[in-house]
Amino acid sequence: MTKDLLMWDETLFRDPEVFEIDYVPEQFNHRETQMRELAFQIRPGARGGRPLNTICRGLPGTGKTTSVRKLFAEIEAETKKLVPVYVNCEIDNTKFAVFAQIYRKLSGHLPPASGTSFKQVFDAIARILQKEEIVLLVTLDDANYLLYENEINRVLYALLRSHESYPGTRIGVIAIISDMNVDLSREVDPRVASVFRPTEIYFPPYSADEARHILTERVMSGLYPGVLSDAMLDLVVEQTMKSGDLRVGLDLLKRAALNAEKDARKKIEEDDICLAYQVSKYLHLSFTLRTLKDEEKVLLKTIADMSSEGKEMNAGEVYTHAKEVMKIGYTRFYEIVKKLDAMRLINLDYRQGRGRTRVITLRYEPQRVLDLLA
Known part of the structure; x- marks a missing residue:
């Protein structure tokens, strides 16, 4: 059994840089x-x-x-x-x-x-x-x-x-x-x-075959032989295509390998990939939140807090709550709301009733947004 366990000074990574988002590979295919x-x-x-x-x-x-x-x-x-x-x-x-x-x-x-x-x-x-x-x-x-x-x-x-x-x-x-x-x-x-x-x-989305080819090349360059089986690679490709973003697949490979290393195993298992995907699938959300200004983060947190209560929110109600935690006028409030909508963090819909009501809904699970903002 010990031959399947990593020693304290061993690693699964031949080159961890290969799985970074900004890595530029020598061989760049399908484009x-x-x-x-x-x-x-x-x-x-x-x-x-x-x-x-x-x-x-x-x-x-x-x-x-x-x-x-x-x-x-x-x-x-x-x-x-x-x-x-x-x-x-x-x-x-x-x-x-x-x-x-x-x-x-x-x-x-x-x-x-x-x-x-x-x-x-x-x-x-x-x-x-x-x-x-x-x-x-x-x-x-x-x-x-x-x-x-x-x-x-x-x-x-x-x-x-x-x-x-x-x-x-x-x-x-x-x-x-x-x-x-x-x-x-x-x-x-x-x-x-x-x-x-x-x-x-x-630039069209990568097909499943193209994604598999790219991820295979990264695995060969970044991990030691035998760390990722063909069956586990298939699972990574499946999760990547589900997200529609190749960067999720790269992040998933890195996190899955780190999960295996944490348990001192020499091979990546299905649980490593599934656990990693729970983080990697929010890669776009995580990157987007980092770009927000402080007041935009405060307003988004207000929306996430209100969304946790499970009730529908109109813009007036959100503005009332926002004023309790930040100094903001309605014009600036609405500018931020429109930006969050354009960035696909929230949905801003119009509903006819007594006049035209603006309804705000969060695109992601409230707790996930709150966790990442924290």
Whole structure:
């Protein structure tokens, strides 16, 4: 029996990094068509022109970010004249924050946190682009978060019309959209639309065979031989397809292996996978909650607390409860409610009665939301 148990200094992981969400594999399969289209859009930038603007659109976990990161690595290895900048708009979702990340890429450090205006940062970026004759390619990952914050037009306008204030600057944009309810081309205002004119590249969900192939490659790279049987891999694929997000499968593999290690076993068993899935299936919820501002978290907690009572909630009732725990006016309250609805944390429905009643329902189990917020 002891030969099936791990020694204190042994591990099941050959390379734990393989299962991290932001890991970029050397072999990246099943997105060859999208990669070719992206490369075509970027090509003018490599020749000193302005890259064509692009929208990468698809559900979470369909390879959009990895495709862009893969191409960015190739660009950085080949040229210094086309500089790719990656901005995570879940985290950096204001105009200043986006341009601060661009400045950091070009200068090697962030601008001062206080006492620096947006114009000063933009001037510094433009000077570098003009002096070095650099073409800039900016990826706005999860650009839908800029839309939720009403920042998308301000960011795109500044980027795409920079040549009007700073002659010779050439900037292209890749916007990654994971919210399939968002049509960015229609959301931007006319002054932005006239210069944006993006090509849309669609990333479809992975099929079961494709998911299995990708997860198999990660298992071979990340775990030692014999740790995961074919039958257990089938179960992981089944759970991954149930969630519709490949990232859930990667997280599930990592957590299942950790569960087996905790019991000092050399093989992953069904209970390890089932236990891991109870956490991994909320991966999207967990990531989304991290991006909320403090007042947004307080309001969501209020909604979750009220949802625990099992009664229907209208917006007026929620606002009354929210005012008891936070200082907030109705206009700001309703802005947050609309954002939580757009982020698919709640449903905001309209019901006809005496006038038009707004009904709020939580999309997830209240206790799970409360646990993650805590």
